[in-house]
Amino acid sequence: MSSFAATLIASLLIAPGDVVVRGDLVHTVSGPAIADGYVLIRDGDIAAVGRADELVLDGDERVHHARIVTPGLVDARGTVGLTGQYNIPHDQDMLEGSKPMQPQLRAIDAYNPQERLVEWVRGFGTTTVHTGHAPGALISGRTFIVKTAGDTVNDAVLVPDAMVSCTLGPAAQKKDGSPGNRSKGIAMLRQKLMDAQHWVREGALPEEEVGAEDGKRDGPRKRDLEMEALAGVLDRQMPLLVYANRAQDIANAVRLAQEFGIAMVLDGGAESYMVLDELKAAGVPVLTHPPMIRMYEERQNAAFTTPAKLADAGIPMAIQTGYESYVPKVRVLVFEAGHAAAHGLGFERALKACTLDAARILGIDDRVGSIEPGKDADLALWDGDPFEWTSHCTGVYIDGKAYDASDCMDGAS
Amino acid sequence: MSLIALCLAATLAGDPTLYTNAHLIPVTAPDISEGEMLIADGMIVALGPAGSLDVDRDAVAIVDCQGGTIMPGLICTHSHIGGWGGGDRSGPIQPETRIMDAIDVSDPGFRRAVAGGLTTLNIMPGSGHLSSGQTLYVKLRGGDTIDDLFILDGDDRPMGGLKMANGTNPQGGSGFPGTRGKSAALVRQAFLDAQHYLDQQARTADDPAKAPKRDLRLETLGEVLQGKRTVHHHTHRHDDIMTVLRLADEFGFEVVLHHVSDGWKVADEIAAAGAPCSIIVVDSPGGKQEAIDLSFRTGRILADAGVQIAYHTDDWITDSRYFLRSPALGMRAGLDRETALRSVTINAAEMLDVEDRTGSLEPGKDADFVLLDGDPFSSYTKVLGTWVEGDRVFNRAEPDDLLAATGGFGAGNATRPYMCCQEHHHTGGAQ
Numbered sequence: 001m002s003s004f005a006a007t008l009i010a011s012l013l014i015a016p017g018d019v020v021v022r023g024d025l026v027h028t029v030s031g032p033a034i035a036d037g038y039v040l041i042r043d044g045d046i047a048a049v050g051r052a053d054e055l056v057l058d059g060d061e062r063v064h065h066a067r068i069v070t071p072g073l074v075d076a077r078g079t080v081g082l083t084g085q086y087n088i089p090h091d092q093d094m095l096e097g098s099k100p101m102q103p104q105l106r107a108i109d110a111y112n113p114q115e116r117l118v119e120w121v122r123g124f125g126t127t128t129v130h131t132g133h134a135p136g137a138l139i140s141g142r143t144f145i146v147k148t149a150g151d152t153v154n155d156a157v158l159v160p161d162a163m164v165s166c167t168l169g170p171a172a173q174k175k176d177g178s179p180g181n182r183s184k185g186i187a188m189l190r191q192k193l194m195d196a197q198h199w200v201r202e203g204a205l206p207e208e209e210v211g212a213e214d215g216k217r218d219g220p221r222k223r224d225l226e227m228e229a230l231a232g233v234l235d236r237q238m239p240l241l242v243y244a245n246r247a248q249d250i251a252n253a254v255r256l257a258q259e260f261g262i263a264m265v266l267d268g269g270a271e272s273y274m275v276l277d278e279l280k281a282a283g284v285p286v287l288t289h290p291p292m293i294r295m296y297e298e299r300q301n302a303a304f305t306t307p308a309k310l311a312d313a314g315i316p317m318a319i320q321t322g323y324e325s326y327v328p329k330v331r332v333l334v335f336e337a338g339h340a341a342a343h344g345l346g347f348e349r350a351l352k353a354c355t356l357d358a359a360r361i362l363g364i365d366d367r368v369g370s371i372e373p374g375k376d377a378d379l380a381l382w383d384g385d386p387f388e389w390t391s392h393c394t395g396v397y398i399d400g401k402a403y404d405a406s407d408c409m410d411g412a413s
Numbered sequence: 414m415s416l417i418a419l420c421l422a423a424t425l426a427g428d429p430t431l432y433t434n435a436h437l438i439p440v441t442a443p444d445i446s447e448g449e450m451l452i453a454d455g456m457i458v459a460l461g462p463a464g465s466l467d468v469d470r471d472a473v474a475i476v477d478c479q480g481g482t483i484m485p486g487l488i489c490t491h492s493h494i495g496g497w498g499g500g501d502r503s504g505p506i507q508p509e510t511r512i513m514d515a516i517d518v519s520d521p522g523f524r525r526a527v528a529g530g531l532t533t534l535n536i537m538p539g540s541g542h543l544s545s546g547q548t549l550y551v552k553l554r555g556g557d558t559i560d561d562l563f564i565l566d567g568d569d570r571p572m573g574g575l576k577m578a579n580g581t582n583p584q585g586g587s588g589f590p591g592t593r594g595k596s597a598a599l600v601r602q603a604f605l606d607a608q609h610y611l612d613q614q615a616r617t618a619d620d621p622a623k624a625p626k627r628d629l630r631l632e633t634l635g636e637v638l639q640g641k642r643t644v645h646h647h648t649h650r651h652d653d654i655m656t657v658l659r660l661a662d663e664f665g666f667e668v669v670l671h672h673v674s675d676g677w678k679v680a681d682e683i684a685a686a687g688a689p690c691s692i693i694v695v696d697s698p699g700g701k702q703e704a705i706d707l708s709f710r711t712g713r714i715l716a717d718a719g720v721q722i723a724y725h726t727d728d729w730i731t732d733s734r735y736f737l738r739s740p741a742l743g744m745r746a747g748l749d750r751e752t753a754l755r756s757v758t759i760n761a762a763e764m765l766d767v768e769d770r771t772g773s774l775e776p777g778k779d780a781d782f783v784l785l786d787g788d789p790f791s792s793y794t795k796v797l798g799t800w801v802e803g804d805r806v807f808n809r810a811e812p813d814d815l816l817a818a819t820g821g822f823g824a825g826n827a828t829r830p831y832m833c834c835q836e837h838h839h840t841g842g843a844q
Binding site for chain 2: 295303
């Protein structure tokens with residue numbers, strides 16, 4: 001591996017504009033950590049990775065040194081950019097209360113790349129976020145995946161439509177027109193998915209067979225954003241991201257997914273450790289709630305140890321920052337992953353749960369999540385164990401561009 | 414595992430017990446890397462390097478801590494566990510209400526607090542009032558009633574302060590102020606009324622028949638004016654902090670400034686006023702406009718200016734089980750280690766006027782201490798045991814205690830605080 005990299009770098013020849021990031025320890029995540037390693041960045045991508053003693057520098061390249069280098073962190077699910085720091089209507093776009101089910105709402109139309117909290121999380125090593133409409137409506141909208149950089153959303157977007165966000169349990173029962181209990185919530189979801197199935201079937205029929213004679217249809221069918229979004233779920237182009245915490249809600253979600261043959265990703269999952277066999281059998285990955293989430297009501301049985309239990313069971317798992325209506329308006333991913341590391345998950349698996357495993361579940365592991373040649377040059381640099389409270393993120397690269405990301409970044413001097 | 418089993422072997426509080434083979438962090442004295450500590454009758458008798466204590470080792474129970482770290486029990490100057498209470502929505506100034514009349518001691522928050530190494534708390538009503546009522550200082554002894562947790566003063570009265578708040582949380586709603594100017598005017602008038610009440614009492618001291626009718630509200634504010642009750646004041650924005658200092662100066666009351674999100678902007682002014690600060694740390698700034706400049710650097714900047722600092726959980730805002738994260742994040746932004754240690758022990762004790770009893774490992778103080786399996790400020794460190802007045806109140810080796818420490822099925826549904834302002838405004842809440 002390392003000799004291959006050395007050959008590669010010799011054949012590439014270091015070019016003007018190349019950047020070399022050297023680390024006392026480079027956690028590639030996809031392979032073993034490299035002591036005294038380097039990452040060669042060219043044209044926004046990782047061109048080579050290896051041991052620094054195999055690297056021949058010619059003095060023209062820029063060299064950035066750090067004690068610890070990790071892949072840029074990937075937040076498996078949050079709401080940053082749709083939620084802003086002020087917590088006033090002007091900067092809160094994560095929930096739309098006008099109807100209980102609105103899969104046509106797209107995060108890309110609501111995300112503010114210049115929100116200060118986006119810069120805040122980047123300062124703690126997060127380079128990619130799966131963000132979007134929050135739990136809180138039966139179907140709250142669609143999520144998307146974005147880098148924590150760029151002046152416009154077009155500069156930053158990685159996946160414009162990622163998943164359809166759905167909520168089971170009491171969190172979906174708060175707004176007008178919302179279900180009043182669990183049974184009603186599931187009934188409404190099933191009916192909506194059946195409506196979508198019918199809409200798909202109808203669209204596949206020749207025009208003359210669909211009511212052309214009674215005037216219902218004349219020419220191509222009118223488009224329907226809501227149905228189109230759900231059709232994407234039904235044909236497994238987009239997973240259904242189901243926020244559920246109690247074991248019974250998780251079981252309901254699995255039953256729903258199986259009835260309609262849809263790909264499901266579990267969001268939250270406070271009691272997921274009680275249904276490990278069921279989740280594993282159904283092949284459901286879990287974007288587990290922030291380990292430090294507040295414990296009350298449907299989250300009263302949440303545990304610091306849930307990520308470890310999911311990982312022990314072999315269930316694909318990644319750590320998310322979730323959604324807070326009050327404070328902290330955004331959680332810091334590296335703190336949450338560190339808490340999981342300290343409670344049974346351990347360093348290696350915790351790092352994976354906020355990088356490569358998150359990227360795999362999100363379907364973006366060809367681009368991000370590990371330090372490998374050919375991937376986007378998204379790196380986080382640290383002055384110690386990233387999971388220690390007293391360490392710092394000392395810099396971040398996104399698509400090869402360096403950001404001054406000394407953490408604790410704020411107005412205070 | 415053996416370390417836990419040995420070190421947490423059952424001991425009776427009254428029996429002399431020697432805790433050996435521990436890294437001792439007395440806080441008010443240099444660390445003792447290989448030390449021992451003698452406890453008897455719930456008090457610290459002596460501590461020193463291994464083998465240095467003059468004690469008949471056959472006559473005491475010996476607990477081998479196997480290299481664990483012992484530090485003073487943690488003190489949280491601002492907690493909301495056990496339910497809320499205090500004032501209702503009938504008016505903005507309700508010093509007559511007592512949080513002690515509203516606390517559920519069976520709330521799982523208490524078990525989580527000892528799992529986090531906390532031994533002393535200031536339990537407060539919320540910030541949705543200019544004054545939401547009397548706070549209560551408690552020792553986490555365990556107990557069936559709140560009375561079992563009281564810290565009694567020299568007159569055998571439960572100790573506590575008075576919660577006050579300014580900024581946006583107490584604003585809005587019928588009968589409540591709508592602006593900062595009105596808030597300050599209401600508070601000023603209330604203290605003037607209390608001054609008048611005290612004056613009437615003094616003038617009729619020789620003739621009890623003419624004494625004013627007892628008024629719980631004015632009596633409590635009178636205790637504040639007489640220096641018998643500390644004001645614990647929620648305040649975020651720099652100008653709100655200055656308003657608190659102005660009122661404290663005008664009426665001569667003792668105040669601890671709480672949260673102080675903008676404290677770093679007026680550090681010199683806070684230092685000049687001699688007001689201690691108890692700081693909130695959450696992951697990110699904002700959540701409401703007045704906390705927009707919240708900074709991890711606040712602790713360092715205030716300490717550099719000469720302000721006495723503590724951190725607090727504001728539990729349920731942050732969970733007591735990772736209280737040590739708050740001073741650690743202060744260190745991340747430059748706070749020195751010694752101040753970080755003091756901020757959750759002796760400094761906090763001084764803010765609650767209990768520094769003669771707890772807050773450091775010193776002979777003659779209550780045996781309130783924590784056993785850790787590593788450095789206090791490492792994210793990987795666990796609390797192995799917590800002792801209050803010599804009694805072990807948390808033992809990570811016990812399944813029930815472990816459940817409280819890590820969470821899980823049956824760990825319990827903590828009382829969710831009422832969010833003071835969320836119904837009235839889009840923003841607001843406990844912090």
